[in-house]
Amino acid sequence: MIWFRQRPSRRREPAPPAPLPGADTEFATELRTPAVTQPAAPAAPVPELPRRYGEDRLVLLARDPHWLFAYWEISATKQEEFSARYGPEAWRSSRPFLRLYDVTGIEFQGNNANTYVDIAINDESDNWYLEVGQPNRTFCVDLGRVLPTGHFVTLLRSNLAHTPRASLSECCDEEWMWLEGIYRSFGYQFGVSSPLLIEEVSARMGREVVPVGIASPVFLPPQPVNRN
Amino acid sequence: MAKGYLALVLHAHLPFVRHPEHRYSLEEKWFYEAVTECYIPLIWTFERLVRDGVKFRLTLSLSPPLLTMFGDPFLQERYLNHLHKLIELADKEAHRTAGTPFAEPARMYQERFRGALHTFNAHGKNLINAFKAFQDAGCLEIITCAATHGYLPLLYVNPAAVRAQIKLAVDLYRKHFGCNPAGFWLPECAYVPGIDRYLKNSGVKYFFTDTHGVLFASHRPRFGVFAPIFCPSGVAAFGRDVESSRQVWSAKEGYPGDFDYREYYRDIGFDLDLEYIRDYIHPDGIRIHTGLKYYRITGKTDHKEPYVPAWATEKAAVHAGNFMFNREHQIRYLHRFMDRPPLIVAPYDAELFGHWWFEGPQWLDFLIRKIVYDQDMIELITPGDYLRRHPCNQVATPCASSWGNKGYHEVWLCGANDWIYRHLHWAADRMVEVSRRFPDSTGMLRRALNQAARELLLAQASDWAFIMATGTMVDYAVRRFKSHMTNFVGIYRQIVENRLEDGWIEELESRHSIFPDIDYRVYAGR
Numbered sequence: 001m002i003w004f005r006q007r008p009s010r011r012r013e014p015a016p017p018a019p020l021p022g023a024d025t026e027f028a029t030e031l032r033t034p035a036v037t038q039p040a041a042p043a044a045p046v047p048e049l050p051r052r053y054g055e056d057r058l059v060l061l062a063r064d065p066h067w068l069f070a071y072w073e074i075s076a077t078k079q080e081e082f083s084a085r086y087g088p089e090a091w092r093s094s095r096p097f098l099r100l101y102d103v104t105g106i107e108f109q110g111n112n113a114n115t116y117v118d119i120a121i122n123d124e125s126d127n128w129y130l131e132v133g134q135p136n137r138t139f140c141v142d143l144g145r146v147l148p149t150g151h152f153v154t155l156l157r158s159n160l161a162h163t164p165r166a167s168l169s170e171c172c173d174e175e176w177m178w179l180e181g182i183y184r185s186f187g188y189q190f191g192v193s194s195p196l197l198i199e200e201v202s203a204r205m206g207r208e209v210v211p212v213g214i215a216s217p218v219f220l221p222p223q224p225v226n227r228n
Numbered sequence: 229m230a231k232g233y234l235a236l237v238l239h240a241h242l243p244f245v246r247h248p249e250h251r252y253s254l255e256e257k258w259f260y261e262a263v264t265e266c267y268i269p270l271i272w273t274f275e276r277l278v279r280d281g282v283k284f285r286l287t288l289s290l291s292p293p294l295l296t297m298f299g300d301p302f303l304q305e306r307y308l309n310h311l312h313k314l315i316e317l318a319d320k321e322a323h324r325t326a327g328t329p330f331a332e333p334a335r336m337y338q339e340r341f342r343g344a345l346h347t348f349n350a351h352g353k354n355l356i357n358a359f360k361a362f363q364d365a366g367c368l369e370i371i372t373c374a375a376t377h378g379y380l381p382l383l384y385v386n387p388a389a390v391r392a393q394i395k396l397a398v399d400l401y402r403k404h405f406g407c408n409p410a411g412f413w414l415p416e417c418a419y420v421p422g423i424d425r426y427l428k429n430s431g432v433k434y435f436f437t438d439t440h441g442v443l444f445a446s447h448r449p450r451f452g453v454f455a456p457i458f459c460p461s462g463v464a465a466f467g468r469d470v471e472s473s474r475q476v477w478s479a480k481e482g483y484p485g486d487f488d489y490r491e492y493y494r495d496i497g498f499d500l501d502l503e504y505i506r507d508y509i510h511p512d513g514i515r516i517h518t519g520l521k522y523y524r525i526t527g528k529t530d531h532k533e534p535y536v537p538a539w540a541t542e543k544a545a546v547h548a549g550n551f552m553f554n555r556e557h558q559i560r561y562l563h564r565f566m567d568r569p570p571l572i573v574a575p576y577d578a579e580l581f582g583h584w585w586f587e588g589p590q591w592l593d594f595l596i597r598k599i600v601y602d603q604d605m606i607e608l609i610t611p612g613d614y615l616r617r618h619p620c621n622q623v624a625t626p627c628a629s630s631w632g633n634k635g636y637h638e639v640w641l642c643g644a645n646d647w648i649y650r651h652l653h654w655a656a657d658r659m660v661e662v663s664r665r666f667p668d669s670t671g672m673l674r675r676a677l678n679q680a681a682r683e684l685l686l687a688q689a690s691d692w693a694f695i696m697a698t699g700t701m702v703d704y705a706v707r708r709f710k711s712h713m714t715n716f717v718g719i720y721r722q723i724v725e726n727r728l729e730d731g732w733i734e735e736l737e738s739r740h741s742i743f744p745d746i747d748y749r750v751y752a753g754r
Contacts, residue, residue, distance in 0.1 A: 046707045047714040053654050059385055061649065062628070064636035071650050127646060159385060162421075164628035164636055169446035175623040177458045 058143050058156035065135030065166035070098065071127035072143050072156055086147060094145035096121050099152060100130055103160065104138045135166040230607035232559030232570040233614060239413050240578035241291035241377055243691035244742050248302055252511050255704055259297055260310040261519060266582035268344045269589040271358045274367060277596055284367055284596045285608045288359065289413035291373040292397045295356060295404055296742050304353040314519060315341045317508045321520060329534035330522045336537050337520050356404055363405065369610035371411035372401040378688035379640045381420035381628060382649060389656040391426045392750045396743055398430040410612035411435060415690050418630035424459040434464035434611045436575055437626050440635055442467025444627035454562055454570040457624040465626045466611050471558060472574040475551060483547040484585035488539045491523040491532055492584060544587040548594035556605045568618055645696040651713050655684050658720050663751040676733050677748040680719040682740050687712035
């Protein structure tokens with residue numbers, strides 16, 4: 001979307017034009033004006049969206065290899081069910097938490113997560129960013145309340161979200177496919193890419209994401225290659 | 229015999245902006261400017277190459293909103309009005325600047341705008357005709373993009389939303405071009421494993437990712453980004469080459485910053501006396517870009533010298549030569565390591581060419597000629613051609629990624645725009661619900677269901693989230709998002725409460741007229 005991509009380094013108010021040698025005197029009328037890019041908003045009011053849709057919903061999104069984003073809505077019915085089960089005072093006396101499960105590689109049943117961690121939130125929030133710092137893992141989150149007894153009660157459970165990889169894959173065995181789906185195998189070999197590639201990718205993403213130490217695909221001597 | 233390939237890919241997209249309810253719309257001007265500055269100059273480049281018998285292959289993605297705007301009679305007429313005003317201004321300017329250093333650029337605009345008018349009319353006011361002719365002539369491989377440029381990984385919570393974004397785009401492409409699109413530009417190169425299955429179901433053969441989308445694929449691709457990989461679904465993923473991108477994109481080292489090139493930020497809409505320019509800027513007297521820019525970048529300070537078209541043309545040729553030299557160097561290096569010719573994929577936003585980088589279309593012209601005539605190391609190719617020549621490729625699952633800042637989804641999911649997703653996800657779920665509930669609707673109910681789908685699609689455009697994140701023109705993006713969502717909520721409630729209001733659906737149909745042939749049941753599939 002380059003249309004909206006300003007070049008900030010050179011974006012400044014236009015200065016008065018320098019007098020030009022031999023320029024027509026008319027150019028003396030050129031004015032200095034601030035760059036106005038945003039005219040007054042049109043008169044019609046912007047419609048406001050519903051704050052809540054009256055549904056139970058907890059959605060988990062992976063933002064990048066290190067962060068997740070969750071948002072939720074709890075219906076009044078759900079809240080009433082909680083109070084009916086744990087007592088009229090239970091909502092006020094309990095505290096809201098997010099329980100973040102690492103469910104990588106398992107079929108999550110609610111009690112078999114690899115690990116989990118509880119994150120205290122507050123009653124005003126309806127969304128949260130979670131720093132997991134773990135690329136290439138699968139997560140699930142529960143929104144729940146911790147009763148004064150310490151018991152965690154799940155109110156809502158999210159979908160699964162998978163954090164993207166932040167580095168080269170450790171899986172180096174190869175599988176090959178013909179365009180129409182006929183498979184054919186080749187011998188094992190590392191990938192090849194230009195040295196600049198790795199530097200560029202790390203620089204742009206602002207982290208040391210490429211574990212060059214593990215198995216650098218760079219600077220490999222030319223090797224004989226299996227031909228079909 | 230060429231030792232490697234270069235795939236130049238241009239992605240052309242603007243959000244669907246059409247405001248018949250306003251006499252003047254600043255946002256519609258994005259489209260008019262892009263037509264004059266980018267799309268028509270690119271057509272000129274292709275015309276010159278074809279006229280001179282230059283055999284070239286280039287991939288062009290035309291987004292469905294852009295196709296719709298090209299074909300829309302209302303916007304075509306408004307564009308003509310806009311262009312006539314520009315020609316009037318350029319004529320005045322040619323007179324005013326006579327005998328000054330600005331006479332030459334002023335005359336250049338006079339010619340360009342008249343040329344644009346000629347080209348626009350010659351293709352029956354519909355630029356799709358022009359691009360289709362280049363595809364039919366074997367020069368372009370035109371591909372499509374998601375229906376409203378939805379950011380697919382963040383819509384994928386409801387796969388039906390992704391399926392609709394893909395299927396509607398492919399259907400529209402077939403309607404315009406009479407064949408299936410070979411490839412698909414994922415909006416913002418945003419990929420998450422799984423969405424390729426929906427591409428597969430629509431008959432799409434390939435898509436693009438950013439460099440790390442392929443580089444970080446698993447299993448590890450043997451040839452990095454210099455050969456495509458097949459997703460397990462059988463759809464090919466082509467990864468962007470970093471070096472060729474940086475040469476063109478980088479604000480610091482990139483070609484577009486050359487001191488002889490035209491300065492974008494000095495425009496007579498800001499520079500000239502308000503009374504003189506009043507008829508050609510915003511009707512409320514707000515200064516805006518007119519497109520007439522007389523200065524060259526000159527240097528790093530605010531001091532600017534007049535633009536000299538011949539110098540800029542010369543630089544475009546030099547830069548084309550430099551770009552080609554670097555690709556040759558890359559291919560010479562890479563081909564030693566590979567059992568097949570290395571492929572360099574160089575994708576760019578089409579709007580870079582002509583708008584931000586005024587000389588971009590000229591550069592492309594020089595580059596293509598040089599590759600065709602001046603060397604034998606590189607061959608221009610499209611991904612479709614590549615897959616026909618090299619049908620056996622490694623299988624690996626690309627890494628979730630985008631070409632946005634930091635390489636993942638943060639630009640489209642940050643503090644400035646994260647609030648939109650609870651609405652988008654809710655609406656997609658409700659759309660699926662009503663489309664399953666009313667599989668055989670007729671009359672007004674059917675029209676209401678179709679319009680609900682259009683409003684949802686328009687709200688899903690990645691442009692709104694992007695604009696909110698970048699902080700310019702945020703009001704417009706928020707307004708558009710909320711308006712489409714409010715329309716959706718309203719239509720949904722009227723449908724489920726069985727109380728469709730007279731007149732409202734008709735009004736929305738005429739204003740938000742994207743996908744006239746839509747069938748809402750695209751959301752009903754399982």
